[in-house]
Amino acid sequence: MTHSLTLGFLGAGKMASAIAKGFVRAQLLTPDQIVASDLAEPALTAFAAEVGARTAVQNLEVVKTAHVLILAVKPAQVAGVLAEIRSHFTPDHLLISIAAGVTLASLERALGEGARVVRVMPNTPALVGTSASAFAVGRAATAADAALTQKLLSAVGLVFQVKEPLLDGVTGLSGSGPAYVYQFIEALSDGGVAVGLPRDVATQLAAQTVLGAARMVLETGLHPGALKDQVTSPGGTTIQGILALEKGALRGTVMSAVVAATDRARQLGQG
Ligand SMILES: NC(=O)c1ccc[n+]([C@@H]2O[C@H](COP(=O)([O-])OP(=O)(O)OC[C@H]3O[C@@H](n4cnc5c(N)ncnc54)[C@H](OP(=O)(O)O)[C@@H]3O)[C@@H](O)[C@H]2O)c1
Structure with missing residues (x-):
């Protein structure tokens, strides 16, 4: 399922690089299947060094290269990134957001009708490959999208699919x-x-x-x-x-x- 996948990270900070390293460590993806963009040059340099993956300064370059995107910027930066990529986000794309508290409805609104989105609540032990996460899927996401999310996040710890309202409880617990x-x-x-x-x-x-x-x-x-x-x-x-x-x-x-x-x-x- 993942051997032909190219995975793009929008935001190449701490969580992005920890998660990407987990995918490579678990042999789910090879470094050349991963690409990441970030505004901050130091973040790109660290990501490239730690993961061995390609990086880009432009988010759009990642959207053009990868159909599965992990949104890993801070919650306050989400709106700007989605406005930037919206016109290039197609029905072939899946966006998996790890931004805390950003709802599926707001992701769908920002990307337009029919956008396939998934919202994940991970926790910091993802940084050492031992996260406890849960995720909820948006209205247009498919069963295959849920299965892919489950498979990817399992590489960095435990993961459960829940209905979106339960993500608040997941936030309070894990x-x-x-x-x-x-x-x-x-x-x-x-x-x-x-x-x-x-x-x-x-x-x-x-x-x-x-x-x-x-x-x-x-x-x-x-x-x-x-x-x-x-x-x-x-x-x-x-x-x-x-x-x-x-x-x-x-x-x-x-x-x-x-x-x-x-x-x-x-x-x-x-x-
Ligand atoms: N850390 C955690 O334990 C944890 C747990 C659960 C969920 N999360 C979620 O994970 C997400 C990432 O957290 P993090 O700790 O990895 O943050 P981080 O280290 O600050 O990484 C975010 C990166 O995105 C960059 N960025 C900002 N605006 C951008 C843009 N328009 N386009 C591309 N890149 C941009 C930032 O650059 P600048 O530094 O220049 O702004 C930064 O390098 C957050 O939404 C957070 O809610 C984190």
Whole structure:
């Protein structure tokens, strides 16, 4: 499905280059199947060096070369880029936008009736090939467009297709989630320091513990509660730690964080 594909990035910044590297690393695409444009010369130089792909200063050059386009500029820059490419965007083109909060309706409006568009909400661990993303398809996008998006994003992590209104919840959970987990890792590390561990050892133990626990959930398929039960022996140490977390309302607090960030994403989407 991808061996004859040419993929164009509009915007060659951090996310574009991380995603493109993931495609090449996963052997989904070769560097000569990728082309990227950007206004910023340093971004183009870095993209070319990191991905080994062709670059162009003009967005239109990318639109003429590639039929599948990944829109990877900042949300405030989206309108300008779409106005620039609109007259060259044909029914053969598919636009996959990763711009946070930019709705399918606004992408479709900007590109014209019948434009095939997909909206993705990735998260920053895409930068290390471990993103958690979700996407929603526009009115004219086909089942093959959804399948291609799924295949491409799977190269840089986990991906789910959802209805567009659920993307606000995805933003509140996995979009904002890395920040919550960084706080949790920092707190674990602080706890380690409080009981006498050196800071660097404590931080690495904390991060590796989060990584290992996450892999246990994903790879065993067991319910997180069942995994917790497996490590809480009667009268043992872990259940005392759990008791302290429950007294501090850890789970209710984390749930409230997801709900609050989702509400904010909804507000921003309406604005
Ligand atoms: N970073 C994340 O974790 C994350 C997570 C989820 C979604 N996203 C989304 O991913 C998108 C890209 O984020 P990023 O962090 O990769 O941003 P970035 O590093 O700033 O990359 C965007 C690039 O596009 C360039 N650009 C600006 N206007 C342009 C134009 N008219 N034509 C072509 N290129 C243009 C920018 O150049 P200048 O620097 O000169 O403006 C910059 O090099 C954003 O929409 C963001 O919402 C990011």
